Amino acid sequence: MHDPQKDDLKLVVKGVTRTFSAGRRQLEALAPLDLTVGQGEFVSLIGPSGCGKSTLFNIVAGVDTPTTGAVAIEGDWQGERAGKVGYMPQQPLLLPWRTAEENVMLGLDVRRVPQKEARQQAHELLKRFGLLEFADSYPATLSGGMRQRIALLRTILFNASFLLLDEPFGALDALTRITLQMWLLDLLESFHSSVLFITHDVREAILLSDRIYVLSARPASVLRIVDVDLPRPRRQQMLAEARAVELEQELILLLMKEQPL
Numbered sequence: 099m100h101d102p103q104k105d106d107l108k109l110v111v112k113g114v115t116r117t118f119s120a121g122r123r124q125l126e127a128l129a130p131l132d133l134t135v136g137q138g139e140f141v142s143l144i145g146p147s148g149c150g151k152s153t154l155f156n157i158v159a160g161v162d163t164p165t166t167g168a169v170a171i172e173g174d175w176q177g178e179r180a181g182k183v184g185y186m187p188q189q190p191l192l193l194p195w196r197t198a199e200e201n202v203m204l205g206l207d208v209r210r211v212p213q214k215e216a217r218q219q220a221h222e223l224l225k226r227f228g229l230l231e232f233a234d235s236y237p238a239t240l241s242g243g244m245r246q247r248i249a250l251l252r253t254i255l256f257n258a259s260f261l262l263l264d265e266p267f268g269a270l271d272a273l274t275r276i277t278l279q280m281w282l283l284d285l286l287e288s289f290h291s292s293v294l295f296i297t298h299d300v301r302e303a304i305l306l307s308d309r310i311y312v313l314s315a316r317p318a319s320v321l322r323i324v325d326v327d328l329p330r331p332r333r334q335q336m337l338a339e340a341r342a343v344e345l346e347q348e349l350i351l352l353l354m355k356e357q358p359l
């Protein structure tokens with residue numbers, strides 16, 4: 099499958115379905131699903147629990163294959179997926195025997211960057227994003243928010259150009275979450291990354307995204323595509339402005355229809 103008109107897109111998901119076999123039962127996780135992410139775009143997926151978001155991520159990352167349909171990264175429908183995306187799963191594992199800096203270096207180790215260069219790059223990144231004082235700390239001594247920052251830097255060093263982030267702030271308290279949202283925006287601005295992002299938090303999706311795909315209950319299909327027409331750079335206070343409140347209401351109403359009682 100080849101569509102030259104879509105070659106300038108970072109990601110094209112076309113007619114993707116995924117059906118799991120659970121014993122003699124068939125479990126349909128994804129209905130035919132289409133979505134795109136443009137170069138440098140931040141796109142969020144929001145939908146009810148268990149609708150199939152992580153399944154879609156696994157397919158885009160190349161960890162799983164679709165039952166039907168296809169995925170293209172940078173216009174390439176056939177090629178190997180692995181290595182083309184920086185994928186941060188819901189519970190990213192930091193290696194407990196490695197310091198924060200050595201964990202950040204992992205993204206480069208996988209790409210076989212020489213140790214000295216990897217350490218230098220990791221060090222620079224920790225410094226640029228305000229984490230240098232934690233460089234020699236082990237994960238067990240870091241707060242949840244700090245661990246997520248380290249995991250995000252590691253993902254960026256693996257592949258900064260296209261990131262799949264599966265609810266990276268889901269387990270954090272509200273204040274830490276807000277701080278990390280702003281930190282992430284700063285990070286992405288430096289790298290001009292394209293991002294596909296999963297969240298359950300409507301306000302988070304509005305603050306960060308250019309576009310939001312609202313997904314139905316399982317099997318996931320696209321209910322609506324919402325353009326977030328708020329200016330950038332984004333600031334937390336914008337969420338109180340009339341347009342943001344309007345978007346929030348629109349999204350909540352859509353999601354409530356999909357939520358089982």
Ligand SMILES: Nc1ncnc2c1ncn2[C@@H]1O[C@H](COP(=O)(O)OP(=O)(O)OP(=O)(O)O)[C@@H](O)[C@H]1O
Pocket residue numbers: 118119120125127146147148149150151152153154316
């Ligand atoms: N390997 C598998 N075998 C069988 N069923 C699976 C498999 N992986 C996922 N599922 C099922 O597919 C459905 C979608 O799961 P998925 O984890 O993609 O949802 P999700 O939207 O990411 O959920 P959440 O929002 O809770 O993280 C669920 O019913 C899940 O039980």
